Amino acid sequence: MSKIRVLSDQLANQIAAGEVVERPASVAKELVENSIDAGARRIEVDVEAGGRRLLRISDDGEGMTRDDAVLAFERHATSKISTVDDLSSIGTLGFRGEALASIASVARVELVTALEGEAEGTRVSIEGGRMRDVKPVARPRGTTITVRDLFFNVPARRKFLRSEATESFHLASLVTHYALAHPEIAFVLTNNGRESLRAAVAANLRERAYQIFGAEFLDNLLEVGGGNAAVARVSGYVSAPRERRTSRDAQYLFVNGRSVRDRLVSRALAEGYRTVLPHGVYPAALLFLDVPLEEVDVNVHPAKTEVRFRRAAAVADAVREAVRAALAAGGYVRVADDGGEREVEPQSLNEFATIDAAGNEALSGEAGWQRAKSEAQLPQQEPIEFGFTPPTDEELLLSSEEFAARAASLPDPTRSASNAVARSAGAGSVEGELDHKLNDVIGAPVATDVLSPRRGEQERGAELSNATDLSGANSSPAPQAGSAPHLPPLNSIAGAMHEVPVESVASNIRPLYQLEESYIIAIDAEGMLLIDQHAAHERILFDKYRKLEQTRHAESQQLLMPETFDLTPAQAAAFDAVAGELETYGFSLMRLSGRTVAIKAVPADLPASEARNMLAEVLETVDAERRGAARETMRERVAASLACHAAIKVNMPLAIEKMRWLIDRLLNTSSPTTCPHGRPAILRLTTRDIERGFHRP
Ligand code: ADP
Numbered sequence: 001m002s003k004i005r006v007l008s009d010q011l012a013n014q015i016a017a018g019e020v021v022e023r024p025a026s027v028a029k030e031l032v033e034n035s036i037d038a039g040a041r042r043i044e045v046d047v048e049a050g051g052r053r054l055l056r057i058s059d060d061g062e063g064m065t066r067d068d069a070v071l072a073f074e075r076h077a078t079s080k081i082s083t084v085d086d087l088s089s090i091g092t093l094g095f096r097g098e099a100l101a102s103i104a105s106v107a108r109v110e111l112v113t114a115l116e117g118e119a120e121g122t123r124v125s126i127e128g129g130r131m132r133d134v135k136p137v138a139r140p141r142g143t144t145i146t147v148r149d150l151f152f153n154v155p156a157r158r159k160f161l162r163s164e165a166t167e168s169f170h171l172a173s174l175v176t177h178y179a180l181a182h183p184e185i186a187f188v189l190t191n192n193g194r195e196s197l198r199a200a201v202a203a204n205l206r207e208r209a210y211q212i213f214g215a216e217f218l219d220n221l222l223e224v225g226g227g228n229a230a231v232a233r234v235s236g237y238v239s240a241p242r243e244r245r246t247s248r249d250a251q252y253l254f255v256n257g258r259s260v261r262d263r264l265v266s267r268a269l270a271e272g273y274r275t276v277l278p279h280g281v282y283p284a285a286l287l288f289l290d291v292p293l294e295e296v297d298v299n300v301h302p303a304k305t306e307v308r309f310r311r312a313a314a315v316a317d318a319v320r321e322a323v324r325a326a327l328a329a330g331g332y333v334r335v336a337d338d339g340g341e342r343e344v345e346p347q348s349l350n351e352f353a354t355i356d357a358a359g360n361e362a363l364s365g366e367a368g369w370q371r372a373k374s375e376a377q378l379p380q381q382e383p384i385e386f387g388f389t390p391p392t393d394e395e396l397l398l399s400s401e402e403f404a405a406r407a408a409s410l411p412d413p414t415r416s417a418s419n420a421v422a423r424s425a426g427a428g429s430v431e432g433e434l435d436h437k438l439n440d441v442i443g444a445p446v447a448t449d450v451l452s453p454r455r456g457e458q459e460r461g462a463e464l465s466n467a468t469d470l471s472g473a474n475s476s477p478a479p480q481a482g483s484a485p486h487l488p489p490l491n492s493i494a495g496a497m498h499e500v501p502v503e504s505v506a507s508n509i510r511p512l513y514q515l516e517e518s519y520i521i522a523i524d525a526e527g528m529l530l531i532d533q534h535a536a537h538e539r540i541l542f543d544k545y546r547k548l549e550q551t552r553h554a555e556s557q558q559l560l561m562p563e564t565f566d567l568t569p570a571q572a573a574a575f576d577a578v579a580g581e582l583e584t585y586g587f588s589l590m591r592l593s594g595r596t597v598a599i600k601a602v603p604a605d606l607p608a609s610e611a612r613n614m615l616a617e618v619l620e621t622v623d624a625e626r627r628g629a630a631r632e633t634m635r636e637r638v639a640a641s642l643a644c645h646a647a648i649k650v651n652m653p654l655a656i657e658k659m660r661w662l663i664d665r666l667l668n669t670s671s672p673t674t675c676p677h678g679r680p681a682i683l684r685l686t687t688r689d690i691e692r693g694f695h696r697p
């Protein structure tokens, strides 16, 4: 007897359903896509019990005839393509003809549909893939599909469904995506009878984004418009660099109106932000790519969430350049003469208000808040003990001769003090800061210090990477001829830099200086250490917050004016689940009407300016899988996120006392060598390795 059997249609559909129907949101995705393909002007999504009990999608699209309504549930039944040639230019969202068949094989489905002007429509009932009933009914033009008891006949899949809150979150996020992609369609999402999103027909993306995210979010957005019709037109919005997320959840990416998760596009987006956002921090984005249909393959994944570009590199370039141009137009990057760009956004210092000059920690209550605010006005922290002013952006753009000439003309290091005063005087605004920087360059010459490594090192760094291309992916522009002393390729001992085992960290670490205003260079008995200042402070704060959970004595700072925060529909679904946790750490939050939350107080360490970003991040990342996860895990995530936002950032000058303070505190934490996300906080280069690098025996 033959061992091989052809599977029944029903089984084949259930297997296909495994790929197409992962969770309620993926059912909703297929149905909403069908409604859009049917030319709907209005789509209503109704959800009960996170979509397990009920999912109903109604549209006013073109509808189906009786025959089509029955045929639609057949596997590989589609009205959208007919020949293999059609596959190379797909203009509809659907084309595989397997969604309805798959969904109907794992749920109880009812379809009611009618064409324009027909006296009667059709109702089709189908359960677990078996057609139950086909009847005429009355309804206006359009289609309503009701999906009940998802996975009722596939217990194994049912087990993988997450909590109701998690599934609701995914559903809300899905509807949000499609609503953004189609401002011309009205959307309503109702969850357990409560309306969680309502968006009337909008004139454009901006209006739609306003309906969904509120005015505030919009204020922080920069408009993107670029690329070219042959490769990809890029449009939409990206966030100003002050909006910082530690996940990509606030990135909405679309290719030809299709919501996609695309590595290439998100990487190109990140590249656009290089120099204005530190590594590991992500912008928010609503990015739309219009790519010629034959240039993109959408038939890569059964759920159609991935695409493949024929000219991937060109698409990435278009995205990166469009984002870069938007940042430049917003004044966040400037194109320099050599074609290179520099960041111009001043680093706000209020993050650091939590460690004062003497290294004492934390401000709390009203006084602290006031002080945090006044310190935040200072555009640039002056390292007290070095007696020099860090070079400004303009100086960094000078050639080394100019730089040297200027340094030589100014041997008097005391000038830096008066310069510091001049700087803080008129400061407080971006313009103020820029004015001063310009003055520094044009008018009053700047004190420099031979100790200052920045200029020389950057130059040499560029030289080095040009000469040896250590990274293999170096793109820094070649320095102008003769602008720096030529150095032959240097040997690298990069491989000798190692993460540090906890046992080997002793208390005799001495900080020397800062590299790139981001890494503390220190020494101990065994050699040289590099300490990531952000990771170190994150670890310190994380440990502190974890202790708070037991003592429940969070210090908070009342905001003078409560800040309001508009939740996205997805965030609103997450809010109720995490609000309690957030209060443990010192937040005081109040849910106002609709999707608005008022922030009345924030944890003492958290700069008020970061509160909004942190909240957005927690709501987005503590979502989903994680809310299904143990409470303990969730607490940890909230604490890690809070620590990350409250911690000092990279590109922050630190006085030596602050470095010492940071190291002392770090050594007293539960895990001094890693940040709460598990990345290393300390790297070591042993004296032995240095000796080896110099070929000393
Ligand atoms: P696909 O979308 O890949 O064609 P589906 O299984 O999702 O496959 O749908 C099968 C067919 O049913 C579609 O091609 C379309 O003709 C029809 N259809 C599905 N949903 C709707 C709808 N909401 N309005 C009109 N026609 C629909």
Ligand code: MG
Residues within 6 Å of the ligand: 030, 033, 034, 093, 094, 095, 097, 099, 100
């Ligand atoms: Mg479809």
